[in-house]
Amino acid sequence: MLRFANTEFLWGLLAIPLLLFIFLRVNWWKRKAIASLGNKEVVMQLMPQVSFSRPWIKFIFFILAYTLVIIGIADPQLGSKTEEVKRKGADLMILLDVSNSMLAQDLAPNRLENAKRALSQLIDKLHDDRIGIVVFAGQAYVQLPVTTDYAAAKLFLNTINTEMVPTQGTAIGAAINLGMQSFDFKNGTGKSMIIITDGENHEDDAVSAAKAALARNVTVNVVGVGSEEGAPVPIYQGGKQVGFHNDSTGHPVVSKLNEQMGKEIADAGKGVYVRANNANSGLNIVMDEIAKVQRKMTDTKQFKDFEDRFQFFLAIAFVLLLAEFFISIRKNMRLSKIKLFEVKNT
Structure with a gap:
């Protein structure tokens, strides 16, 4: 290399x-x-x-x-060579909402960028845990398979935007199911999910998906981004804001944090629900909970002795x-x- x-x-x-x-x-x-x-x-x-x-x-x-x-x-x-490195960690899957409502600016600079910044800080603190990223809106896609390459994780994280998923919506259940498919259950190490969303789920039954994940010993945690008062959803063209999404009456669409949905998903997945704000992303509380997940020694290949x-x-x-x-x-x-x-x- x-x-x-x-x-x-x-x-x-x-x-x-x-x-x-x-x-x-x-x-x-x-x-x-x-x-x-x-x-x-x-x-x-x-x-x-x-x-x-x-x-x-x-x-x-x-x-x-x-x-x-x-x-x-x-x-x-x-x-000069690759070698087997022993790691004792858990598998962590990040499910990040990239629907248009995540552009609402009730968190600075907006919900999505606020979440990405918090995730970048989280990755900097990881040592032996493996991490993967799934993005979702009306559909879900694997952005990064589970890996210990934290540099790659930050690189992929920086490229995430609301235009990655062509179908709008908030299919949290589909994201949970895709995250489950991305895990390697043969390695026997503990697994957990962190869902970062404003909770406006209109596509599927996310609670049932969280229960199915728990049945396979995968805890589901939720970080709610946004405010109960909500904020208009901006429209961008060429990187510049040109207005706001309007409803059928011509009034701006106001996206509000659905805390109840977030709490129900976290309860079903035996995880924790925290609400993010400009001062605290809430990820430290989630990671304290994930620290309780069973960790197992695994082998990882990486380049050594540059x-x-x-x-x-x-x-x-x-x-x-x-x-x-x-x-x-x-x-x-x-x-x-x-x-x-x-x-x-x-």
Whole structure:
């Protein structure tokens, strides 16, 4: 596995087209200047040491050396091997509501972004637990299978938005069922779900789905996002808010937190229900409850012993720069007199 320790230095490679343009421009100017002196063949006889190929050779050496220096500074690293790592943790599935109502702004900046920020902080605190992500609106989709790759989890989390699921609605039951299908029940470790939603479930029987999950020893916890007063649901176009969703009478649709639904689902799944606000996401309370879930030692493969490889690139770059330094832009008159393949007439 290859990675760069200092990826920001790779932006230096963007200078290569500029250097090429400058070189071509100077080369064109030199040819034009020579052509302005008179007949090219006569002028070249008067300047036998002028070479058009040697500047190209020097430039190629320089560009290669420059590229290798940039790569070397970025510090390429190789994962030399994979090894089995023992982890003692639980399997955690996040079910995140991405319906349009999650854009309501009764939590700052809105319900969805508030939840994503809290989940990112939660992932930072994980050590041995495995995590997966399911997004849902009118339908449910697996965004991230259960994994211990927390960096990937945060990467996928950042890409979540309300446009991921084309069918609008809030199918919490379907999300629970899909989460259950995503678990590996053969590993024997404890499992739990965290549903983050405003609770406006209109699609299916989420309570029955939570009871079915509990029957397989999977607890279901619910974090309610929003307020009882609610807030209008904004409409975005091109990343800008252009208005609000209106009902049939022309009044803005107000999305309210359905706490009763959240509590019923949590009760059915023998989990906890907490209500998030701007000051507290409630996830700490949920994680305290999940800490009681049975944990089992599992084997996980991961890359270990990343080793720096910058020295090879810098060494080759040094050799190229040294060679470029000793290559003259003028012809060597002694060598030019040697005609290895010239046929002499006798």
